[in-house]
């Protein structure tokens with residue numbers, strides 16, 4: 618690892634990288650020289666995303682893996698170490714907005730709490746449990762957790778968002794606290810742990826959020842999901858534009874670089890100023 622633009626040869630494991638934000642992070646880090654172990658619950662999606670990076674001259678290798686299962690993450694970490702000898706950078710990105718059927722619900726269910734905490738919180742814990750010992754052995758490493766600005770500021774009227782987003786927001790607040798705790802734990806091993814809090818990005822996850830908003834607010838029924846998203850950008854973004862997966866990738870690249878060696882336990886908003894703290 619050298620500077621923000623050069624991650625030459627850094628072995629990087631990214632979860633949930635088959636599409637959306639994880640895929641954007643993989644692209645940016647690859648362009649900066651990292652070797653990408655690209656994992657996803659949907660192994661076929663990981664293959665397609667890795668192929669896209671390879672076509673552009675990068676080094677990306679697809680892996681399956683379910684972050685909700687500790688043994689699955691242990692196996693993933695062992696496979697990456699076996700293949701590349703080490704893991705320099707871990708990006709915990711895999712996340713869900715709620716349980717299946719989220720789009721159609723206004724109120725959260727037990728299943729929404731289980732799904733969001735299972736993937737967004739325990740999934741991050743399982744992944745760190747699997748990877749941190751390899752980093753500790755080498756006294757080096759970077760962990761970057763993808764949280765959300767939704768984990769920092771309550772936003773709420775039920776008529777607008779639907780209470781169903783409550784479990785997600787609470788799970789993302791938990792990711793930030795998990796980041797703090799892990800940063801303290803791993804600091805003596807020269808491992809930094811930070812969170813990136815994305816703002817509003819048009820990925821499959823936000824397509825579901827838009828559908829949910831239409832369920833919660835009949836006045837939105839006539840609009841397309843993309844139009845609901847654009848309205849949200851106009852209402853909430855001081856800079857007036859959406860973020861992209863590559864924007865998140867650039868923040869991750871910085872936190873993974875030597876330029877960020879004294880930054881740990883922080884949560885960085887990449888959200889055009891939509892939430893400030």
Ligand SMILES: NC(=O)c1ccc[n+]([C@@H]2O[C@H](COP(=O)([O-])OP(=O)(O)OC[C@H]3O[C@@H](n4cnc5c(N)ncnc54)[C@H](O)[C@@H]3O)[C@@H](O)[C@H]2O)c1
Nearest residue numbers: 633637638658683684710711712765815817818820821822
């Ligand atoms: N899209 C946004 O506006 C936004 C905003 C803030 C934070 N985030 C966060 O960014 C991350 C990525 O979001 P996205 O919008 O790209 O979502 P997405 O739904 O488009 O992609 C998520 C990926 O994670 C994978 N995944 C889900 N569960 C998994 C599991 N148990 N194990 C392994 N992989 C799993 C999925 O297969 C999928 O490929 C999430 O943590 C999300 O909460 C997104």
